[in-house]
Amino acid sequence: MSEPGKPRGRSFPLSLDKLTPVARSVATRPSAAAPALTPARPTAPERKPNLLRPQRLLQQAALDRERQVRPAGLGLDSELVRARMVERLRAQGIRDEKVLAAMLAVPRHLFVDTALANQAYEDTALPIGLQQTISKPSVVARMLELMRGNRGDAMLQRVLEIGTGCGYQAAVLAHLARLVVSVERLKALHDKARELLAPWRADNVRLVYGDGMLGHPPNAPYDGIVAAAGGEAIQQAWLDQLAVGGRLVAPVVRGSTQVLVLVERNDRGFVRSEHEAVHFVPLKSGTT
Structure with a gap:
């Protein structure tokens, strides 16, 4: 997509x-x-x-209304806040500069509830409703780094995201791929992500309401696939839709925990490796 600009503030x-x-x-x-x-x-x-005096009260009402839409007066719109988050990610071992630049570009606080905005740049998962969460920044960065591999400044052609959630990761992916297809099974979250992404005019992001376990065959094959929900196994539909040379990253249940699994497809088949322990919401089928 074209580089998303910072939404303009409103004045009374x-x-x-x-x-x-x-x-x-x-x-x-x-x-x-x-x-x-x-x-x-x-x-x-x-x-x-x-x-x-009523003039002052009207001005205050306008400010209150603005805060309900977008956090204000907290310094969250400053790029310095995101820069500090990125430096922490770098200190935690994230080395892909293109991933770090993408996370620097996307204001995470605009994708969380206003009441939680002060925690937006902490390394923590936050609730987004319907028993779903926005993943912690370090997990988002690590999964995208694994998915990209050693591609340097190269853009991915097509990426499939399983579990749109609030749309934050899709916004980050928009800086890494020419086309992002993001599937969400919960209609309320699908609609919420569409609303939150609308101001950014993300022309290269396509939001799909559907069963993520089935992937999205119409735009396959994909150079990268990333799942934001943990299942018992990697879905066969995802493997079928992964391009040769592509990389798939998903949390998979291992006993009482989950681990990140990376699947790379080459001319001979699939190569699988396991990485960090994580904790994601369960992968489910169907729509609601």
Whole structure:
């Protein structure tokens, strides 16, 4: 997709130069020279020293409404906040600079609930509703690093994501592939991701409402496949849709835990390796 720009902030449209003539006449009276916070006591019933106060309340209401849409006043829109997260990822062993640059470019706090925005850049998973979570940054970075392999600055052609969730990982993938197909089985989350991704005009991201266990054959084969849910085994449909030279990364249940499994496809078949222990929501079939 084209590089997503930072959404423009909103400003409340009223200003003092647009107040009513009545408000201006009160503001220019000699008796109005006293500080606005300590108005003189009215000496006549017709005097209204608090006439300007509703303007301040309206401005506050606008700010409150803005905070409900996007966290404000927390410094979260600063690239420095994301840069600190990226430096922590680098310190934890992430070496793929293209993955790090993609995570630097995507504001994670815009994909979590406003009440959790202060935790957006901590290395922790956060709830996104319907008993689902947004994966911790270190896990996202590690899975994408494994999926890319040693490709340097090269872009992947097509990537399949199993489990869109809130859309954060799809937004990161949009910086790594020319086409991202992301499948979500929960309609409410599919709709939420579509809403959250809309401002970014991610023309190279296609969101699909469907059963992720089946993959998405219409756009196969894929150079990369990444799953955000843990199953008992790698799905055969995913292997069938993986291109020769492609890499698939998914959590797989191992006893009481899960591990990241990397599958590489070559001319002779598949090569499988196991990596870090992780914890993802269970992989399920069907839609709801």
